[in-house]
Amino acid sequence: MTHQLTAIQGDITTLEVDVIVNAANSSLLGGGGVDGAIHRAAGPELVEECRLLRGCKTGQAKMTQGYALPAKHVIHTVGPVWNGGKKNEPELLASCYANSLAIAADNNLKSIAFPCISTGIYGFPKGRAAKIAVATAAEFLATQADRDWRIIFCCYGASDFERYSRLLDADRAAPEDA
Numbered sequence: 001m002t003h004q005l006t007a008i009q010g011d012i013t014t015l016e017v018d019v020i021v022n023a024a025n026s027s028l029l030g031g032g033g034v035d036g037a038i039h040r041a042a043g044p045e046l047v048e049e050c051r052l053l054r055g056c057k058t059g060q061a062k063m064t065q066g067y068a069l070p071a072k073h074v075i076h077t078v079g080p081v082w083n084g085g086k087k088n089e090p091e092l093l094a095s096c097y098a099n100s101l102a103i104a105a106d107n108n109l110k111s112i113a114f115p116c117i118s119t120g121i122y123g124f125p126k127g128r129a130a131k132i133a134v135a136t137a138a139e140f141l142a143t144q145a146d147r148d149w150r151i152i153f154c155c156y157g158a159s160d161f162e163r164y165s166r167l168l169d170a171d172r173a174a175p176e177d178a
């Protein structure tokens with residue numbers, strides 16, 4: 001049994017994994033940022049399947065096929081819009097990661113790549129978002145003793161990649177330091 005929790009820098013639409021996660025909006029009908037990139041790379045069949053899903057609430061997630069993407073599936077999750085931090089934004093962001101991982105587990109998927117949900121157009125502070133992402137993924141892996149997992153944080157920019165690399169190094173060092 002192996003668990004990999006890693007950060008890479010690159011374009012999530014190029015990854016050959018079981019599933020990539022989309023930072024969507026509640027319509028699930030496409031938009032800008034990583035959502036636009038995923039829809040462009042997947043082709044028009046993606047929005048056709050998304051139409052059948054009838055939207056998605058903030059913090060929840062729904063899965064489709066990957067169509068022309070190298071990834072087999074897409075999990076669409078709707079991150080919170082940052083509104084100062086007192087509107088449950090941290091809990092809702094954690095739910096995006098936890099619910100996406102739960103859907104992947106239910107479908108026997110083993111490799112999953114996340115973008116930095118909510119930290120672009122939705123304005124969630126990047127440092128806080130990264131801590132929530134890493135902590136939620138680590139909590140999930142702690143429940144998966146009998147299964148292999150590869151969880152990738154796919155960072156578009158160099159500063160995001162450095163932030164995640166630091167956090168993951170600290171996460172790995174923690175048990176020895178304790």
Ligand code: AR6
Pocket residue numbers: 010011012013023024025030031032033034035036037079115116117118119120121122123154155156157160
């Ligand atoms: N691969 C990986 N990450 C990417 C890519 C890519 N190809 N393109 C952008 N990013 P955002 P949000 C990063 O704004 O804040 C859409 O219109 C980007 O650098 O895409 O959750 C939706 O329809 C940033 O780190 O998502 C919603 O309306 C991260 O992806 C709204 O934006 C997320 O930025 C969602 O806003």
